[in-house]
Amino acid sequence: MKISVAFLLLCSSLAWGRFVPPTPFELEKKQSLPDSRTIDAYLATLVTLSPRARLVVLGTSAGNRPIQALLLSASPSFLQHPANEPHKPTVMLFGSQHGNEPSGAEAMQQLARELVAGEHAALLGRLNLVLVVMSNPDGRDMSSRHNANDDNTNVDYVALQAGETRLLVDALHRFDPDVVFDAHESGIWKRVLTREQGWMTDVEAQFDMGNNPNIDGPLRDYTEGRLLPALIAGVSAAGLAATRYRGEITSLEQAVSRGGLGITNLRNYAAMQGRVSILVENRLDNKSGTYATPRNIAERVRKQHLSMLTMLQLVADEADPLLAVSRQARQRWVSADGDGRTLWMGVSFGTNRDKPEVTLPLVRFADGHKQLHRFRNRDAIVVREPVTLAAAYAVTRERERVARWLVQHHIAFETVAEPRELPADRLKITAVRKQPDARPGVREKVRAEVEVTRDAVTLQRGDLLVPMSQPLAPLAALMLDPRSANALYQEESWNWLQPGEFPVFPVVEY
Template identity: 35%
Template sequence: MSSRLRFAGLAFALLFSIAAAGDPLAPESALERSGYMRLTTSVEVSKFLEQLALLSHFVRKEQIGRSAGGRSIDAVWISKPSPVRTTKNTSLPRLTILLVGTQHGTEPSGGEALLLVARSVALGGMKLLLDGADFIIVPNANPDGRDLHRRVNANNVNLSTDFVLLSQPESRAINDLLLRVRPEVVLDVHESAILKKKTLGREGYLTDFNAQFEIGNNTNIAPEIRRLSLNRMLPEIVREVRRRGLPAQRYIGEITSIRQPITNGGLSLKNLRNKAGMLGAFSFLVENRLDPPGNYPTHRNIRERVAEQILSIESFLKVVRAHAQEIMGITRTARMTPLPRSVYLSTAYERNKTQPRISLQLRRRDTGVAEKRWFDDHRAIATAHKLNPPQAYVVTAHEQPVAAVLTRHHLRYEKITNRRKLAVHAQKIKADGNPLKPGEPAAIHAYPAELFLEPGDLWIEARQPEGLILPLLLDPRSTSSIFAYPPFNAALTRGREFFVYRVP
């Protein structure tokens, strides 16, 4: 792992500059105070943010929610008063940037890095960024996982994939923040273990990467956002990270076997990156390397891991700043586009016909020696079931749990009070003799019908601020459908008329 050793000097210099810059009274994180031998607890994260708020009138701390285990989920808002607008500066964009860390409790370096980034933006060398941006930083999105040393929250739920059902208070807190603040830019900060003991490690290999970046890649995100993100910003971020000495690439989906196909990041709305993108934000993920157990100068090489996350975040922010005016213009246009517009219900990866195979570098687990392996390349994206959203949706069964999900997404609905007849498009789940599997989009037969609405049925207008996601949540063919998840998938019965109807 000589590349890691070569980077160690840069890592230390980076951390030292961030720690030393700005106010001499700037707080240290518990990780810093321990000499990088002990992680910062959730209570200590909150205290650190409180200290920042006391030291700078640019900083405000806010509790945005509580975890399933009752722990505080905190954000810091860092901004300075906007300059008086004149004829010379009226076009200057001022972005709102949301940075989120530690959705997975066993990936702590992102949260530790965001504490130091918050300090640097408020008091240190990154303070210049406040001339063109306001920051909202949530360093510890999964305080249960951080304190309990586990990936999931106290309810054993993976928060990073909970943005369809929003079943957990932590994911709801982040979603509520997105809708309240409407950031133009979002970065979700993660780590990934290079040693996967139960999967790839058993085949004798480790993954070999330092920094990976992914965009909001659901095909229903505004095309202008996807184009700028994919064609210009992503390559520039990767180049900037490499220029600063850290190997970087576009995100490759988790490798658990040397025989699997290769994809990019997940395409559905279950992750923060795509949910934020559907709300009109330029949304990215960064995933840095989580070292396996070994002999390091600090606990699990945490000093260097934090430094790599900081370098990746700084590089990301540099590219965002360079594109600030474009970002502001595109997000404004995307959010003003009249609804509804057509959507693709199904989005999936398929074999890349122009490049069916790709080689990736892995490392032998026993020797650490680099080795190239060939994989099927499935990074092409296929779409299906294009739908022009209807006037409204009607739900005639399971109204209470469906209404609960709609409320979590801030989607409005009404309850029918009087019986009446209505022309609708009905759907029937095709019967092929096989039960539906969890996560499986349903095949349907659609046909016109007449329906009697009964008191208590739900009426959901499609033309509302977040109406674009309604078809993705309520249509059983959608890869982001609530009916792909328990307990809703149990409500789908093959050969029976589906209880969600489209009103043309």
């Protein structure tokens, strides 16, 4: 006799002494996706069923849809006044920043349902959870990567053009997570690789971390050397083949690298704040395939759920060493360089001289035949222009606009009240070079050639000083310095990179 999914879930909930209704997706027998309003209503229902859950409105999207965070914890104080607790990591999960990658949002609802029903009971005693189930509700309802204003919020963490990105940055500061987990899906069908060359990528679960070389050294070493390998091994042991993330494969002739190095994405932005930051990309199956559910959505949700649950269990087991490096990084940044104060303005990928080629699995589109293909390997991180972190940065142009932008990033600054003469490095742009359209790892559109002169500079009333003694100093410096591949001025609306003396510069002491 066939037993319905809803009945099985009911029995499971009753075994824990509490009835928790299936998610909207489960009620539809995994044949259709609920809209954002239905998901919001379900999250509100979960809160009514458990004293361990609270729903917090973060704000509204460009399309006037609410963006909410579901808090889950055994700690009443965390639910009411979220703050870090000793020996207990705060983990913040982001679902569906791209609205056309929906399985992360569904997996989070399933995970929330299970926790409210009493499953995985130990987790809520060991972790404080913040679930942003729909980071982009507009994209969810439109089945789009973008929001209602056509913003791709996933690469907006420097400019903060989109309201959604600003809300998520505010949430990072409000809940101050030790761990950030960003759930995505990766399409296996590519225009050139599949349609013209006949192959698809063969991935189940790919994981990456904040990998910008300017991330706090001990934090980056811990994540790359210990946590990420353990996560990949754990997911693989649970039956889902997992690997370290490789960049998009769109052609047999291309070189491959790793996930991008730029701080415009959440993964590197959060890590630059001193947080353990993990990305998962589970397989987004081909539209033309034949599956038990539309585009294999039930199986995709299962993979996302397994990836999330394995990550949470690992973080709970790793609580002590993880908290030590993450909380120390948020108090005092230490660069990976020997002096602990070096920032690398230039970052990119280059040829891995120790392993110039790599073999990766592909699947033939016509018949499903699996085959290994060799690719040039450009996953070596290349750095240039080392700069010692200054005492401060001075801003002398569009000061009110820059001040608003600094506030949005939660970066502290002061406004000069009276003229002040300070020793500083004047930055003169001598040339601006357009960069190749496709440079793996960065979004550096132009590169400024800069001449540096130590001089006394007089700041005027209303100029801004951004001290580099604050926890967000390395992040601020990378975004403010015109020599940086991650500078704000790479964004179209901040096109300040022109020959001549630059209006933002390092102050030696003040």
